[in-house]
Amino acid sequence: MSDLDAQLTDAGLQPSGGGKVLLLACGALAHEILALRAANGWDHLDLQCLPAIYHNHPERITPAISAAVAAHKDSYQRIFVVYADCGTGGLLQAACAEMGVEMISGPHCYSFFMGNEAFAAADDMTAFYLTDFLARQFDAFVWRPLGLDRHPQLLDTYFGNYTSLIYLAQTDDAALTEKARQIAARMGLTFIHRRTGYGDLTSALAQA
CATH class of the missing domain: 3.40.50 (Rossmann fold)
Structure with missing residues (x-):
């Protein structure tokens, strides 16, 4: 290789x-x-x-x-x-x-999972987003890289301006939804669950 x-x-x-x-x-x-x-x-x-x-x-x-x-x-x-x-x-x-x-078009995967037009119209400026992947890998990709496992007092520094956590779910997975809910609680944010499926990713791959 x-x-x-x-x-x-x-x-x-x-x-x-x-x-x-x-x-x-x-x-x-x-x-x-x-x-x-x-x-x-x-x-x-x-x-x-x-x-x-x-x-x-x-x-x-x-x-x-x-x-x-x-x-x-x-x-x-x-x-x-x-x-x-x-x-x-x-x-x-x-x-x-x-x-x-x-x-694929869009600013990030949160947008194309929700649908780029719907994301642009949403009023979610104080929301932190999770996808299925991030719900599974939150500690590895967010918590530990930001040092929150070692310095939990930094939580408000990083996320003090957020009010909600929006879980954009690609699948119907009760265990993953509960994990996302627990992440929101850990961050002190209101939990919102939106079942988006694959959004614009489906049409983009269909064109490919």
């Missing part, structure tokens, strides 16, 4: 190399993409994921996507980037346009 493939591998996912379309995606979306591919018989879609932890380091996303496109562009008829802007400040979109590859 090359150094690039080792960097891009997440959760044991590797492209087969024989498909016509390669999805370059955030590792936080792997479960949802695989579920949609299986449910719709999209066997022509190959999936390769960047590490989900890049969301804590958005400056790494655009260079990694650019390297992946360069490495795989000759093996696929089309490459589709399953990242929204995700904190890159427009750099990812500019890079994709320059490379001639498409990407």
Whole structure:
């Protein structure tokens, strides 16, 4: 395995190399993409994921996507980037346009799971969002990286302006919903549960 493939591998996912379309995606979306591919018989879609932890380091996303496109562009008829802007400040979109590859629209996955139009119209400025992935991985991707396991007094510094936690659920999972509810309680936020399903991700992959 090359150094690039080792960097891009997440959760044991590797492209087969024989498909016509390669999805370059955030590792936080792997479960949802695989579920949609299986449910719709999209066997022509190959999936390769960047590490989900890049969301804590958005400056790494655009260079990694650019390297992946360069490495795989000759093996696929089309490459589709399953990242929204995700904190890159427009750099990812500019890079994709320059490379001639498409990407899913929206500022982040919360938006396209809810539906970009619905998210733009929502009045949730003081809400903290969870997806299925973040509900499962909250400690690893939020609590410990922010140092709250060691310095719980920082909670108000980070989240003092939030009033609610909105769990955007992709699936009906009672255990996961309870976990999200407990996270809201830990953060001192009002819990709101919204069953979004896969939102705009479904139509984006259908087009791919």
